[in-house]
Amino acid sequence: MIDVAGSLRRAWHQLIAHIDFPLLLITLAIMAVGLATVNSATIDSSHRMMSQAGNMGLAMVIMWFVSRLPPQKLMSFAIPLYVLGVVLLIAVFLFGVKVNGARRWLPLGFTRIQPSEIMKIAMPLMLAWYFQKYEATLKMKHYLVAALLLFVPFALIAKQPDLGTALLVGSAGFYVIFFAGLPWKIIVGMIAAAAAAAPLLWGMMHDYQQKRILTLIDPTTDPLGTGYHIIQSIIAIGSGGAIGKGYLNGTQTHLEFIPEKHTDFIFAVYSEEWGLLGNATLVFLYTLLIGRGMIIASGAPTLFSRLLAGAITLGFFTYAFINMGMVSGILPVVGVPLPFMSYGGTALVILFLGIGILMSIHTHRMLVKK
Incomplete structure (x- = not known):
């Protein structure tokens, strides 16, 4: 008799053998929040949410393949x-x-x-x-x-x-x-050298880059031009208050005041609907993600694995820090998406490549020669 149940169990274990479930569950939680926020930001264009769901599926397949390498x-x-x-x-x-x-x-x-x-x-x-x-x-x-x-x-x-x-x-x-x-x-x-070279770097910047920095200092100098993005974003974040206006109830979002609301400025959409409490929850999820990545890096058996895992993990931090900073008005707008939240296929694939590499480093750690 063929042991069908046993064969299925072995196939299942082989399928998930290289998946780090703590890392996957944290990432899926952030993705779920992101997908819901993309849906709210593009409520009149439901195809974008379906497209993002497809992007997530493709990215996870790529993650699975990379984790096995x-x-x-x-x-x-x-x-x-x-x-x-x-x-x-x-x-x-x-x-x-x-x-x-x-x-x-x-x-x-x-x-x-x-x-x-x-x-x-x-x-x-x-x-x-x-x-x-x-x-x-x-x-x-x-x-x-x-x-x-x-x-x-x-x-x-x-x-x-x-x-x-x-x-x-x-x-x-x-x-x-x-x-x-x-x-x-x-x-x-x-x-120290970078600080000393700042005046020279300023002269080498493009006009739009200089305007972004000046807008950071005082966005009201051009409220309908370069300062518009930041002003509307800050209004949205502030209007969310402690607990937010509720899902699909963001006025800044649905009255089309927030630009690029499903990509670079998705954090403003999320903040308006879920407020300070929601922001704290999201930051906590990112902290868990970064913490898990650093645990994997610290347990890697080779210098290559440690350096790669550490750089990828802090890369997630850099993504989140720059995006939240620019949307909140404390950093210049430089076009960095919020990881696992912003709409976009290419960035999502690159992020999941990073997740797959972390899983590979973790699950192969006992097989790598020291």
Whole structure:
């Protein structure tokens, strides 16, 4: 007799063998909140919520496949993915399509791609591989080479211009370098140098980037122009009060005052409907996500795994911090989505690639040679 029940159990266990359920459940909780908020923000366009649900399904399938890849296999992708990303960024600079004044897209005939998204994963992969290779002989020259590897794609992305993605890629690379043991005196020196170079950097900025910083200082100087986004967002967040106006009852949202309400400014929609209590709950969920990621990083058996897991985890923090900061009016608007909340397929796939890598590092930790 064929043991059907036993075969099904074994198949099920094989299916979920590489899934880290604490990490998955936290991510699903944030996604559920995000999907409900996208539905509220696009209540007159229900196809967007269905599209986002489809994006989530695809992203989770990709996460499942990546979680089954051992860290050694992930390491083998580091150089090819980084080189591909840099080559595509150069191609964007030479042949890219301009959209809304920015050259970020590369046409492929049947579709177009945004190569800068690749670097969000390629950058920490490359630097983690590099420091793993020279783990036994790390010297200052290795940190300088790592900084150069980081600077090239960062400069190419910032030139497009796409300051938001450049910051995300730059921060991911910096986290790897920091976790690899970058001395504090170097970090302090870099901060001092950046502060001293601020006047020069101001002159190198595009007009719209300067306006964003000036708007941050006082959005009322141009309430119907560059300050409009921030003013309406702050009104929405403040009007939510302690417990919010209730689901689907946000007036700023449904009277179309909040711009980009299903993408970059989805946090304003959520805040208006759920108030301070809802915001505290969401921050708690992100804290759990980051905490779980750091636990995985601390338990990783190799330098490559630790650096990669730490950089990906703090990448989630950077996403959330920058988005909430810009929507709340304490940071300039730079076009960074709220992770697992904002509408968009490409960003969601990249985020779930990160989740899949964390699961791979965690579930293969006993199989990796120390």
